Amino acid sequence: MAGVSSNPNSPRQKMINLMYLVFIAMMALNVSSEVLDGFELVENSLRASTDNSTKRNEQVMTNLNRAYETNAAKAGEWYDKGKDVKKQSDELFDYINELKVRIVQGADGKEGDVNDVKQKDNLEAASRVMLAPVVGEGKKLKERLKVYREEMSDLVGDPAKKAMFESLLSTEVPRKAGIISGSWEATLFENMPVAAAITLLTKMQNDVRYVEGEVLSTLITNVDEGDYRVNKIEALVIPKSQIVTSGTPYQAQLVLAAIDSTRRPEYFLNGRKLDNEWITLSSGVGEHRIVGEIVADGQTYPYSAEYSVTASTATIAPVLMNFLYESIDNDVAISMSGVPSGAVRATLDGHGNIVKRADGNNIWTVSGLDRARSEKINVVVSAVIGGRTISERQEFTVRPLPPPLPFITYKDADGNTRKFTSGAIAKRAIVDATGVQAAVDDGALNVPHKVTGFTMMIIDGMGNSIPEVSNSGEFTQRQKDYIRNLPRGKRFYIGQVKALDPAGKAISIGYSMEIIIN
Secondary structure (H helix, E strand, O other), rough: OHHHHHHOOHHHHHHHHHHHHHHHHHHHHHHHHHHHHHHHHHHHHHHHHHHHHHHHHHHHHHHHHHHHHHHHHHHHHHHHHHHHHHHHHHHHHHHHHHHHHHHHHHHHOOOEEEOOOOOOOOOOHHHEEEEEEOOOHHHHHHHHHHHHHHHHHHHHOOHHHHHHHHHOOOOOOOOOOOOOOOOOHHHHOOOOHHHHHHHHHHHHHHHHHHHHHHHHHHHHHHOOOOOOOOOOEEEEEEOOOOOOEEOOOOEEEEOOOOOOOOOOOOOEEOOOOOOOOOOEEEEEEEEEEEEEEEOOEEEEEEEEEEEEOOOOOOOEEEOOOOOOOOOOEEEEEEEEOOHHHOOOOOOOOOOOOEOOOOOOOEEEEEEOOOOOOOOOEEEEEEEEOOOEEEEEEEEEEEEOOOOOOEEEEEEEEOOOOOEEEOEEOOOOHHHHHEEEEEEEEEEOOEEEEEEEEEEEEEEEEOOOOEEEEEOOOOOOOHHHHHHHHHHOOOOEEEEEEEEEEOOOOEEEEEEEEEEEEO
């Protein structure tokens, strides 16, 4: 029996060989499934990046339209070019989207959905759409990318941007050592799985939106290029405040725009010559008007201004904006005209706390706000003046913090610390960076969030999607090694960023970073 069972041609051995082949096939299917799922992850990141670029481009176009409505003669040329850029970009974007739909429907049928591909491993659908004789769309796509790239390059003067456009929208045949490549379209789409083809086309759409944004930014900058900042000489009155309280003098500076600083003008107020350009007046409660003239180089330039004097009142104003954020400390400037800061009292009508900040006479800090408990809160200010208590109150809206954005800090060539969120960056800068950070930073707020983890996604030379996970805000050694080995022009993605908000609550940041090695 032992001899029979060891015979390679025995039924038992044939069954073992067959089971082994099935096992190997199952392993291959599992690897293929992971690769295809990786393409889906990259596809989602690209879509998020494209959506962000689209929103930024719409805002730039809105600003260009506003400039045109304000001064059509000045902005008309750039506005017309901006409309043409948007039209060309939308047409190319939509054309690529149509190709994606045709490929997916070629694999999944007429009901196929680009956002939910079933036959991700189908190797024929992309080839039929892009490489079919006569009707194949590959050559058409190549030509349209070439025309769009040249049109956009003609609208920017910066050689660095032109080179970037050439790289992003390149239609050159990829070259690899020892391999003779076919046409551009065959290299990209022949025997390409549907998942990979869709991701590649989405990447092209993302590049189109990025190039569109760069061109629109250049056009809106050109609106003010070459302006004459001064086109007439005019006398100006610049008050410290147009409203002053009783007992407080009105102060204003008299300025002659575009005057030669080596020639001192003469200043007059109500026919009286002044010693310098400053005027100081004390007036009672009510509306007041001043008139005068400035004399320079034999020319007289009249001026006039109005100001108001009001009775003493309390001032309650947030340092940053007209509402308060939950989860963080909010600084509020509180004062009463004519009342020493030490005599002013402030309380909250509702939940939370308010205390005076030690390093600022009029700065109070509101903390402990919870929007779930109340969306409105009142700050009440009071003081005792002459035995009489006066008080003022102001209602504020409690708002949730805006979502944070991830970024990477690095040192530029001059040693200055910079923030990087997406786009091209030198390999040395990204290798020297410690990891990923996150913060709410919109110009008014700067609220750091502690990053607790993120995923870095790299597409290798075989088209495989390789995820590398960090369980902190720092790059792992494997992630650093991958970055060091990436050649110029390659890109990777950072997404699935997890962080803790200022209150210690765990959150997920939906924004993905696209990083191009420069």
